[in-house]
Each structure stands twice: as structure tokens, then as C-alpha cells.
Amino acid sequence: xxxxxxxxxxxxxxxxxxxxxxxxxxxxxxxxxxxxxxxxxxxxxxxxxxxxxxxxxxxxxxxxxxxxxxxxxxxxxxxxxxxxxxxxxxxxxxxxxxxxxxxxxxxxxxxxxxxxxxxxxxxxxxxxxxxxxxxxxxxxxxxxxxxxxxxxxxxxxxxxxxxxxxxxxxxxxxxxxxxxxxxxxxxxxxxxxxxxxxxxxxxxxxxxxxxxxxxxxxxxxxxxxxxxxxxxxxxxxxxxxxxxxxxxxxxxxxxxxxxxxxxxxxxxxxxxxxxxxxxxxxxxxxxxxxxxxxxxxxxxxxxxxxxxxxxxxxxxxxxxxxxxxxxxxxxxxxxxxxxxxxxxxxxxxxxxxxxxxxxxxxxxxxxxxxxxxxxxxxxxxxxxxxxxxxxxxxxxxxxxxxxxxxxxxxxxxxxxxxxxxxxxxxxxxxxxxxxxxxxxxxxxxxxxxxxxxxxxxxxxxxxxxxxxxxxxxxxxxxxxxxxxxxxxxxxxxxxxxxxxxxxxxxx
Numbered sequence: 001x002x003x004x005x006x007x008x009x010x011x012x013x014x015x016x017x018x019x020x021x022x023x024x025x026x027x028x029x030x031x032x033x034x035x036x037x038x039x040x041x042x043x044x045x046x047x048x049x050x051x052x053x054x055x056x057x058x059x060x061x062x063x064x065x066x067x068x069x070x071x072x073x074x075x076x077x078x079x080x081x082x083x084x085x086x087x088x089x090x091x092x093x094x095x096x097x098x099x100x101x102x103x104x105x106x107x108x109x110x111x112x113x114x115x116x117x118x119x120x121x122x123x124x125x126x127x128x129x130x131x132x133x134x135x136x137x138x139x140x141x142x143x144x145x146x147x148x149x150x151x152x153x154x155x156x157x158x159x160x161x162x163x164x165x166x167x168x169x170x171x172x173x174x175x176x177x178x179x180x181x182x183x184x185x186x187x188x189x190x191x192x193x194x195x196x197x198x199x200x201x202x203x204x205x206x207x208x209x210x211x212x213x214x215x216x217x218x219x220x221x222x223x224x225x226x227x228x229x230x231x232x233x234x235x236x237x238x239x240x241x242x243x244x245x246x247x248x249x250x251x252x253x254x255x256x257x258x259x260x261x262x263x264x265x266x267x268x269x270x271x272x273x274x275x276x277x278x279x280x281x282x283x284x285x286x287x288x289x290x291x292x293x294x295x296x297x298x299x300x301x302x303x304x305x306x307x308x309x310x311x312x313x314x315x316x317x318x319x320x321x322x323x324x325x326x327x328x329x330x331x332x333x334x335x336x337x338x339x340x341x342x343x344x345x346x347x348x349x350x351x352x353x354x355x356x357x358x359x360x361x362x363x364x365x366x367x368x369x370x371x372x373x374x375x376x377x378x379x380x381x382x383x384x385x386x387x388x389x390x391x392x393x394x395x396x397x398x399x400x401x402x403x404x405x406x407x408x409x410x411x412x413x414x415x416x417x418x419x420x421x422x423x424x425x426x427x428x429x430x431x432x433x434x435x436x437x438x439x440x441x442x443x444x445x446x447x448x449x450x451x452x453x454x455x456x457x458x459x460x461x462x463x464x465x466x467x468x469x470x471x472x473x474x475x476x477x478x479x480x481x482x483x484x485x486x487x488x489x490x491x492x493x494x495x496x497x498x499x500x501x502x503x504x505x506x507x
Contacts, residue, residue: 045353046074048099048344050092051405053079055300060399067369067403071360079402083212083276093120098341100354103405104153105336107216109145112339113454116147122340122351125151131355133362137409144332144447153337154358157411160330161436162429163222164318166298168289170311171198182321183226183257186290193289194266209261210288211271212279215465218271219292221329224254228324231441233500242445242500244493246464246485250323255481258472272469284308295429300401302425303393314425318432330440338408358408364415370407371416373400385420448507450499456492463488 058079059067068075078099080088086108092098093115104112115121125142128134128151141155165180167189172179175198180186190208192198198206211219225231229250234243245251261267268274268282280297282288284304291301295316305312319326338358345351360366372379372386378396380387388396410416467484470476476484489497 044068044072044074045350045357046076047101047354047357048076048078049101049103049338049406050078050080050089050099051103052082052085052105053402054082054405055397055401057398057402059402063369063374063400063403066374067366070366070369071357073357081277096343098344100341100344100350102339102341103156103336104339106331106334109153109337110453111458113147116152116339117454120342121152122342122345123150123152124154124340124351124355127352127355130352131359133359133413134355138333138412141333141409145334145337148449153339154408155334156336156338156405156407157333157409158331158335159411159433159436160333160440160442161328162294162296162433163225163328163436164292164295164316164432165320166283166291166293166295166301167315167317168193168198168283168286169313169315171289172315174198174200179315179317180320181317186320187257187260190261190266190290191264194264198289199286205287207268207282207288208266209290209292210268210274210279210282211292212274212276213272214276215468217293218279220254220258220468222292223257224251225327225329225441226320226322227251227253227257228322228327229254231329231443233443233445235444235504240501240505242497242504244464244497246468252478252481253323255468255471259474262472263474272473280304286312295432296426298429299393299426300397303397316425316428316432318436326439327441328436328439330436330442332443332446361406362409362413362415364417367407367410367413367415368417369400370403371410372396373403381417382420384417386417387420388426444504445500448500448503450496450503452492452495452499457496460488460491460493460496463491 058077064075064077076099086105089102089104089108092102093112098120128137134154137155138157141157142151145151145153145155165186167179169179171193172189175192175196177189177192178185180189193206193208195204197204209219215221224245227250229248230243230245232245234245234248235241236243258267262269262271268279268288279291280301283291283301284307286305286309291297295318298314298316302312302314305314318328340351340354345354361370368375368386372388373396375381378392378400380389407413463484467476467481471478471481485493
């Protein structure tokens with residue numbers, strides 16, 4: 001006779017209830033034992049970063065989630081528009097409210113050495129050999145970033161000079177003009193773009209050059225190098241006398257060129273206070289036709305301009321012949337550095353977790369997310385190379401473009417995939433950037449120390465920048481400008497010159 005089923009079922013239920021606490025305890029033990037590598041949200045390093053935003057939008061949530069998943073981190077990134085980044089960074093520095101990681105542009109880094117020497121940031125040099133990628137960073141570039149022989153930052157690698165001219169090609173065609181080759185021809189293009197109705201709408205609603213409140217990455221420094229000015233500092237005579245760029249005749253020539261554009265209404269009237277966003281907007285909306293700055297901006301300007309006018313076409317110029325031939329200023333081979341706050345990062349273990357994140361960003365899977373976005377959404381692969389379809393350009397720019405600033409040592413990273421078929425303007429910009437290497441003007445003080453410059457450089461630079469703008473706006477004449485130069489010398493500039501001269505002649 002078959003046995004009744006109910007007693008067996010009851011017995012099993014009783015056994016299960018007896019074993020359940022044991023099973024739960026065992027599962028808990030397994031989870032605790034594997035915790036460091038479990039990937040639980042609570043175990044992931046939390047990394048806060050302050051970084052400049054060069055695009056209209058920060059990366060999408062989806063793209064950031066991919067980055068966090070690949071690196072096993074929780075990222076809190078404070079994206080600050082590039083035009084106000086220096087001010088925001090300086091405020092965070094002076095109020096001692098830095099994120100764990102802060103990006104410093106190379107132009108700002110020079111003024112941060114006092115904070116570095118005072119112990120505000122971790123020295124990272126002794127840790128680099130612990131990481132498979134960081135140990136291979138370029139020794140030459142690292143030495144350019146060193147403070148008193150010590151390393152404090154991870155560098156973002158950049159070509160020596162991306163500077164050139166972005167110009168409305170359809171406006172050139174409408175006026176029967178060729179791309180300019182000389183300073184005289186550049187002036188004529190700017191003048192005719194203002195006066196001869198290049199958009200053919202019958203209205204006097206255009207001007208030639210759009211500029212912004214930036215003497216370095218705006219139009220002025222590039223124009224001054226075309227005129228033959230040195231790059232920040234020049235060297236005169238056999239004795240190696242270091243002289244500031246603003247004492248060169250070419251600097252005055254560049255100021256006169258800009259003053260003429262201003263006096264004749266060929267440039268936006270408020271260029272001295274115009275943001276980068278507004279400068280770009282003048283170009284995108286077809287109000288201005290010439291943009292002098294990074295040639296890498298051309299693809300975005302073109303894409304966004306076509307939303308207002310599908311017929312808008314852009315061209316690039318990188319060779320403008322001046323009195324001394326072809327010249328263009330250059331930066332050291334790093335655009336900036338990621339620095340690590342001692343206040344926000346309390347322990348060596350936490351610092352090592354953050355350095356491990358940056359080491360991981362140089363691996364193939366992560367590096368190409370930072371460079372191109374998500375595969376099969378923002379780019380495609382063909383024969384091991386990257387395809388950048390034109391139809392994904394806007395999506396790539398909006399959702400992933402901003403991530404590029406997080407890349408370190410990318411130009412020399414073999415894990416970054418090559419592009420098989422690039423968009424025409426992007427390819428052209430990179431070709432012209434490579435051509436710039438043939439006539440770059442280096443800064444002879446790179447790698448030299450001046451403690452007075454480190455201490456007073458910011459306040460002294462303001463004297464010269466204000467004088468430069470006031471001269472171009474007609475508020476100072478030449479005598480007034482050079483009176484400000486003398487003030488710069490009295491307040492510490494002369495000491496900076498002497499310190500650089502001594503360092504240059506004993507290097």
C-alpha cells in the first residue's frame with residue numbers, strides 16, 4: 001500500500017526551517033569573505049573630480065554608468081564650463097574646498113606652485129611604479145611638470161600647438177576670396193566679412209572676427225606669434241638675456257592690429273568681456289565668420305552652425321606668413337594636470353585607489369570609451385579601427401565628447417584605437433596640427449624656476465592683461481602701456497626676469 005505523502009511533506013518543511021538560519025549564515029559568510037572584489041556599491045572607491053567642460057553638455061548618464069562599471073568606481077564629477085573654470089578652481093583652492101582630484105590647466109598650474117609647496121597636494125611620484133600603465137608615463141613630460149624635482153600630477157597629453165584659424169568657406173566663395181596666407185590678407189577677409197554682406201541677405205548684420213576675454217587661447221596670442229612675438233618669454237643676445245613677450249615690438253604690432261579691428265568695427269565690440277560660449281554663438285548663428293583659436297573646435301562649430309544654416313561650410317588655415325615667416329606659439333606637451341588634494345584624500349590607501357582608477361583609464365576598453373564613447377552607439381569598429389559615422393556626430397558630441405578631458409597621456413597610449421575614416425574637418429584639423437610642428441615657437445622658460453613668478457605671477461599678469469586690453473580699446477596709448485610695464489617691473493617683474501635669466505644661463 002502506498003505511503004501517505006503528507007507526513008513526508010511536513011518532515012521536509014520542518015527540515016527546511018531548521019536549516020534556513022544555517023544557509024543564511026553561510027551565504028553571509030561567503031559575501032563577507034569576497035567583499036573587496038564583490039563589486040557591491042559600498043565597496044567601490046568614491047572619487048570626486050573637478051574638470052573643465054568644453055562641450056555644451058556633460059556626458060550622458062548612460063556613458064558615465066559604463067565608465068563607472070568598467071573602472072569599478074563611483075564618480076562624482078563637477079563639470080565646470082571652460083570659460084569660468086580658472087575662477088572656480090581658484091575659488092576652491094583659496095577656500096580649501098577642493099575635490100579629491102582637481103584639473104589644473106598648464107597656464108594655471110604655474111601659479112599653483114606655492115600651494116603645492118605648502119603641502120596642499122599629494123606627491124605622487126613615489127607611487128607611479130606600482131601601476132602597469134602609470135609607470136610608463138613619458139619622463140620628458142613628467143619633468144616639465146615637476147616642482148622642485150617632485151611629481152604631483154598626472155598629465156593630459158596634447159600636441160605642441162593646435163592654434164589656427166577657422167573660417168566660413170561659403171562666405172569666402174560668396175565674396176570671391178581665397179583663404180588668407182598673410183596678415184594683410186587676413187585683415188582683408190575680416191574687413192570684407194564685415195562690410196560686403198558675405199551671407200547675401202542684403203543686411204549689414206555680420207562682422208569679421210569673433211573673439212573672447214582670453215589673451216592666451218583667444219585670438220591675441222596666436223596673432224602675436226604671427227607678428228613674430230616670443231612665446232611668453234624671449235631670449236636676446238649671446239648672453240641669453242630673458243625678456244618678457246610684451247616688451248617685443250611684435251607684441252605692440254599685434255595690439256595695433258586688434259585695435260584697428262576694434263576701431264573699424266570688424267570685431268565684436270565687447271570682446272574684452274565676451275565668454276567662449278558667446279564667441280562660439282557668434283560663429284554658429286552666422287553673425288561672424290572668423291574664429292582664431294584651437295582648430296579642433298571646427299567640427300563642433302560646423303555641426304552646430306548647420307542647424308541654423310545647412311549651407312554653412314568651414315575651412316581651416318594654419319599658415320599665416322608674418323614679418324618673421326611662419327610662426328605659432330606652443331604649449332608644453334601637456335595641456336594640464338590632475339592634482340590630488342591632501343585635505344580631501346585622507347589616507348595613502350585612498351590615494352592608491354584613485355591612482356588605480358587613472359591607471360585603469362589607460363587600458364584599452366576604458367581609454368576608447370573616454371576617446372570615442374560607447375561602441376556601436378557612438379562609433380563602430382572595422383578591421384580593428386574606429387569608424388566615426390557622420391550620423392552619430394551630434395550624439396557622440398552630446399553624450400560622450402566631454403569625457404575626453406579625463407584622458408591622461410592619450411597621444412602616446414598604444415591602447416587608443418586609430419581612426420579608419422574620420423570626418424573631413426576633424427581629419428583636416430589634425431593634419432594642420434601636425435604641420436604646426438614645423439614652425440612652433442617654444443617658451444624658453446619651460447622647466448625653469450622663478451620663485452617670484454610663483455608668488456606674484458597672478459597679480460603681475462593682471463597688470464599686463466589689463467594694459468593690453470586697455471590699449472586695444474583705445475584707453476591707453478603706447479606711453480601709457482609701457483608705463484604699466486614699468487609698474488610690472490617695480491612690483492616684482494624685474495626680479496622675475498633676473499631669476500629666469502640666472503636659471504636659463506645655469507641650466
